Amino acid sequence: MTEPTTPASAPAAQPAPTEKWNVLSIVAFVLAIVQLNxxxxxxxxxxxxxxxxxxxxxxxxxxxxxxxxxxSIAFWIIIYxxxxxxxxxxxxxxxTN
Structure with a gap:
């Protein structure tokens, strides 16, 4: 009987490097949502x-x-x-009475 051939030990999968998020972009988006325009x-x-x-x-x-x-600024100007x-x-x- 022949044994199935196994490939040479495959290298372990390296986790993909995570890309950094720009903190100011995140903060700006959150502030826009809470109306600090x-x-x-x-x-x-x-x-x-x-x-x-x-x-x-x-x-x-x-x-x-x-x-x-x-x-949002344009919207509030129109409302005012x-x-x-x-x-x-x-x-x-x-x-006034």
């Missing part, structure tokens, strides 16, 4: 710059933080303008 936009741009230089992960989070920050225009158009709504 100006800080999120600034950190988003800084994180995006760092990602380009270092090759870390987090480019999408930085871009999302920037977009969410600007969109609408509310103040409605109050100016209807002074009876703001009467």
């Amino acid at each position: 100006v800080v999120a936009i600034i950190l988003g741009f800084i994180g995006l710059s760092q990602v380009k230089k270092t090759g870390e992960r987090g480019r999408g989070l930085a871009i999302a933080a920037i977009i969410i920050g600007f969109a 303008i609408t509310v103040f225009a409605a109050m100016a158009a209807n002074p009876d709504l703001i009467t």
Whole structure:
């Protein structure tokens, strides 16, 4: 009888090196979600710059933080303008008795 041939001991599979995440991109994204928009936009741009230089992960989070920050600021400006225009158009709504 012949024994099945086994291949020479295969090297153990090395775990793939994990890529680092850019911390500023993560922080910027979280701050954009909790509506600290100006800080999120600034950190988003800084994180995006760092990602380009270092090759870390987090480019999408930085871009999302920037977009969410600007969109949220625009949204709140529109809300304020609408509310103040409605109050100016209807002074009876703001009467004090």
